[in-house]
Amino acid sequence: MLSLVASAAACALVLSACQAGTDSGSSSKDGGKYDIALSLSYTGNDWQDNATNLVKAAAKTAPYDKKVNLRVDIAGSEVGKQIQTLNNEISAGVDAIIVYPISPTALNATIKKACDAGIIVYAYDSLVTEPCAYNVHIDQYEWGVVNATWLAEELGGKGDIAVIDGVPGTTVALDRQKGLDDVLKKYPDMKVAGKAPGAWAQAQGKTAFTSIEAANPNLDGIFAQAGCYAITKYLNDGDKKVLPCAGEYSNGHHVQMLSPEVCKEVDIDPKECLHLPSISSGSPAYSGELAFINTVRLLDGEKVGRNTILPLPSFTTDDLDALGAKGVGDDPAKGALVFTPSKASPGMFGSFWSPLVEQGLLANLKGVSDKISDAKPCAEVEGCKTTDKLTFDDNHSGGN
The missing domain is CATH 3.40.50.2300 (Response regulator)
Incomplete structure (x- = not known):
């Protein structure tokens, strides 16, 4: 990956x-x-x-x-x-x-x-x-396929998942959903327990998740077009089991994917670093x-x-483990994937630079x-x- x-x-x-x-x-x-x-x-x-x-x-x-x-x-x-x-x-x-x-x-x-x-x-x-x-x-369909495939493999091909949609009607939301649907056809033991729109925002994503969770308390994983950070924080703060989350490219999510050991090296509070099983793919x-x-x-x-x-920008928790402290910094042109919370808000999208831009x-x-x-x-x-x-x-x- x-x-x-x-x-x-x-x-x-x-x-x-x-x-x-x-x-x-x-x-x-x-x-x-x-x-x-x-x-x-x-x-x-x-x-x-x-x-x-x-x-x-x-x-x-x-x-x-x-x-x-x-x-x-x-x-x-x-x-x-x-x-x-x-x-x-x-x-x-x-x-x-x-x-x-x-x-x-x-x-x-x-x-x-x-x-x-x-x-x-x-x-x-x-x-x-x-x-x-x-x-x-x-390729937004590729986004859906890549994230859904990771989640299916992480869950061993079975389980109930919550789906957090984007902005209905846009090609982004429609094509990502099509990618998810096509992957789920290969895994008949994976079920969508509920789906709700999250508008690609952390707060709305968490609200969408809690509405699904209320009717489905035994969820196994999350497919979120955005919201992994806020959802995981909600679960962790409530002493609930954090769930594998296939989601979008927010910095708070990336900090949660780091191990406490790496966070100690880069002066991030280890309590924020959950070593969350996850994939993050960005638009x-x-x-x-x-x-x-x-x-x-x-x-x-x-x-x-x-x-x-x-x-497609995309990486997993395993990829961050392989990079260690080298994956954390303030300059993406020098390899930073994760930005310290003192410099970047949790909701900030990390996919803001490539050699195509300045x-x-x-x-x-x-x-x-x-x-x-x-x-x-x-x-x-x-x-x-x-x-x-x-x-x-x-x-x-x-x-x-």
Whole structure:
């Protein structure tokens, strides 16, 4: 599994419904700068906060600070409001829109309208199927298969599991669920005791789990699109049995995966380190930053593949055991997978850097410029690939 370790470390070691406004400068032409809108759907969880911070930080970093006016618009989780926000951005005459879409198809007509007006549209993490748009993402079906396979093997192919969903309707949530479903077909003695939405947030993930646990007190494991940290803390604080958790890439979860012995070496309270049997696979928070970098490349006249598939960051407790204290630090470009709690919140997503991008820990947390590397093109980064268009099959709700 170490070959699947977050691409970042692997390379190093081997706003209300229309909170429109300008993040820097104005939305009108200013000294020849490009006007770029970061167009969000829902917000309110750590992943979205980290991804947004990375885009803001990139826009404040040379050479982009002299080339880009960035505005950040928040539409919320309703399709109609996101369409309205996109239309507002089109009317404002922006040069490009970087979008986290709430649906793979519902925005297509509006995206086509933007393209016809000469506006670049770049979706990140969750996909859109309009052919004129650009997409950057991991294979979310692979995320589901990898995590579900680990959990099935950890449980010996049998047991009752709680499933914590993401944001319903997004390609991310749908494809991860399809991966889980396909794996469970191979393990008839594994049962889904209950499923509830967690919105990719720690607090909501814990609430979803407790609702399942109330009706199913003898659970054996957890498949969580996010929430492993908060769920495990709830179980441990309540003197309940902690459960193997296949989940998303939060730092608190990673600290729980460490052994007390390693934590003593790196000045982390050993009580926080449970040696939790787990796998952590991430949807890179840096995908928004990469969409920003590629958008500027396109505006500068460079060629960029229309569809970028990122390598899946993933590691297990066994992988952390093998790394020991070397896996803990503050610079992912130097191999850090786990960040000390004094520097990073438990909910922070650790998948914020790869050789494809530039920004470091402070950018992820605070949205300030924190350049730690030069961005490499996809062709120079192991596991990254580009295609001319999305491909469609039964495993991917919005293509891949």
